[in-house]
Amino acid sequence: MAFYLIGIDGGGTSCRAAVAALDGRVLGRGKAGAANILTDPETALQNITDAARRAFEDVGLDPTGIAASRAIVGVAGHNVGDAVHYVKRRLPFAAADIESDGLIALQGALGNGNGAVAILGTGTIYIARRGDEVSYIGGWGFTIGDHGSGARIGHALLQESLLAYDGIHEGSALTDSVLAEFNNDPRDIVDFARLAKPGEFGRYAPRVFEYADRGDPVALVLLKAAAATVDEALDVVVSRGSRKLCLLGGLAPLYRRWLADRHQPCFVEAEADALTGAVALAAARFGSHSGVPA
Amino acid sequence: MAFYLIGIDGGGTSCRAAVAALDGRVLGRGKAGAANILTDPETALQNITDAARRAFEDVGLDPTGIAASRAIVGVAGHNVGDAVHYVKRRLPFAAADIESDGLIALQGALGNGNGAVAILGTGTIYIARRGDEVSYIGGWGFTIGDHGSGARIGHALLQESLLAYDGIHEGSALTDSVLAEFNNDPRDIVDFARLAKPGEFGRYAPRVFEYADRGDPVALVLLKAAAATVDEALDVVVSRGSRKLCLLGGLAPLYRRWLADRHQPCFVEAEADALTGAVALAAARFGSHSGVPA
Structure with missing residues (x-):
């Protein structure tokens, strides 16, 4: 059975989705409200689903196809075990992995190359990739970290x-x-x-x-x-x-x-945004070159 | 009618009281639980009363004399208007003023002289006195101040x-x-x-x-x-x-x-503690040399 790939970039103010072909080519996009799996997992699940449905509708695809699709969901709070397990079991996709918002941003910014991103916003975190190894520095939150944020x-x-x-x-x-x-x-x-x-x-x-x-x-x-x-x-x-x-x-x-x-x-400019990074990770993990049978 | 002076040193972990003659001479002391007028005014009132009662009992005085006594109550949070008015109206004394824990500490440490105290504890605050003028520096709390605390x-x-x-x-x-x-x-x-x-x-x-x-x-x-x-x-x-x-x-x-x-x-050593300072302020304001009729 044919299926689509989905990338999700979930943030504290909005959640964006992209639907893509198995080679990672983006077909359509959609947007919904906040997706904070830590503070409000039910709303996060609803907005992830809504954003994916709108991405399907954006390109004229039947949204019921979501149930057969495979997704990478990039969110903050991905490293808090209980919330991840709770949300992962309830996602509306045939298969999905939850990754950090930082990792999808790194994938978007650097593609498959080595290097690091410094995310300088309300908080700060540094993520470096060397081959298959990804390391995180900082990002411990406002109370006791996030220096320079x-x-x-x-x-x-x-x-x-x-x-x-x-x-x-x-x-x-x-x-x-x-x-x-x-x-x-x-x-x-x-x-x-x-x-x-x-x-x-x-x-x-x-x-x-x-x-x-x-x-x-x-x-x-x-x-x-x-x-x-x-x-x-x-x-x-x-x-x-x-x-x-x-x-x-x-x-x-x-x-x-x-x-x-x-x-x-x-310093280099980002090649693409975090949503593109989520789609790229989905293509690598579930797409036509991933070794996962379609 | 004869009455006594009372000094109160109310803190976040305990509340101490001293009963004194009209010339400020301490007769007895008592102690009770926390007196935080900001976070728990009812408990603070109860502990202020209990500490005063124990000070009376300490020296064999009838505790009903509390109702005729005049007091200086030194507490943290004294500068938060609503809490002060609420507590002041409910104090069990014939007359009382609520002062900062810092002011009674300064009075105890320096007596009637000029100078300053630096209170270096969980928080920090600096209080200076020059003649009748008392000024406060710092002490804005942990979130946004209290440097060096x-x-x-x-x-x-x-x-x-x-x-x-x-x-x-x-x-x-x-x-x-x-x-x-x-x-x-x-x-x-x-x-x-x-x-x-x-x-x-x-x-x-x-x-x-x-x-x-x-x-x-x-x-x-x-x-x-x-x-x-x-x-x-x-x-x-x-x-x-x-x-x-x-x-x-x-x-x-x-x-x-x-x-x-x-x-x-x-740097000088403190002449006396904050409780002694509260008694001294009570003597100056309500005692035999204060001009207030006994």
Whole structure:
């Protein structure tokens, strides 16, 4: 029986799907809501299914064909065992593997080549591939890791604004702008920070880049400290053999020029996006060259 | 009608009370459970009352005299308006003011003199007094402040242990000890950190001091960074006129030798504890020299 391949790129705000032929050629695409298997597996399952159905409809295929298809599902939280097993058993496909959102991003960015991706967004994680070996560095989350991430940069800015308020550090136009936003009342900053999720801290990160471009002294200190954490993680990736480095995530275009000269020659543009990476992994694992009988 | 003065030192783990004559001379003491007016005002009220009753019983006074007494209640969270009003209206005394735990500590440490206290415990805060003016620096809590606190030092140690695990920073015997405690599994550290309260992070702080004393390189980096945050806060206090600095809190004896040479000549020992400070404030406000009619 003929079947199709499906790639899924599931994220915290939306889930994208692509349906492809057995050689990995993409035929159609679809999109649905968030797919966070850790915090809301039922909604994730529904949105994965909806995105796949829309991809089938996009190209005029009968969506009942989903049940015969084989899929790679890339999601955050893939390494939390219970959630993966729960979701994997309930996926609507004939066969599927759940992989990390980072791995499908790496596959999309570098194709089958060796190298590493640095995902610089609300969080940070570094993923390197050398032959069949994939290694992860960082990515431990906002509370205790994710150095250099948007969430950490935003958090550092709020913290620095309080230090400026207290006269412990020099303030600047940047910290003034934050204090003004919170009515020049440090308690309002504390109240915000106590309940803020990483994404809410992260909303302050672009402002740090913007002020650093104008030479704001506090922005420069914060950004250089953040860039140093990215540089030292890239040093580890390079020391383990990665010669190609691809910066991904919302902060990647902002970060590049702030990173160390020693890394600049290694930076490459992504060949394709994470959804394409998921399809490529599906083709390699279940497609016409995979050795899996059709 | 004759009445007594009461001083209360209410904390997150216990509440202490002293009953005193109108000239501030302490007659008896009592102790009860936690008094956190912010998180649990009813229990705080009960424990404040119990501690006062035990102080009366300690010296053979009839506890019904509590209702005629006048008190200074020193507690954390004193600056959160709603909780203060709620608790103040329900206190069992004829008259009472609620003050910060920091202010009663300062009064105990410095008596009526000018100067500042640095409270270095699970959190950090600096309180300076010059004449009638009292100013607070720092103390914004673990999430966005409390630099140099036990909670921040412990948090930094766990973070550093993950960086060592990833090969991003050099590890040491100190980070090895943390990783071993978490089964060399970074996910166990992440799970702990996600739910840990400041006090739970703070339990790791003494270990950093201990390893620094032995010359552990990671401990030295973490401790010097923490001490620098204390030194720069003390700089502000000194720049505003404080010539006497008193270090208080659980980390004070550990910290002293790590602080900058420029501050060492200013350090003084506390004259008395916070409970004594609460009694002294009660005597000044309600006692025989206060101008309040007995």
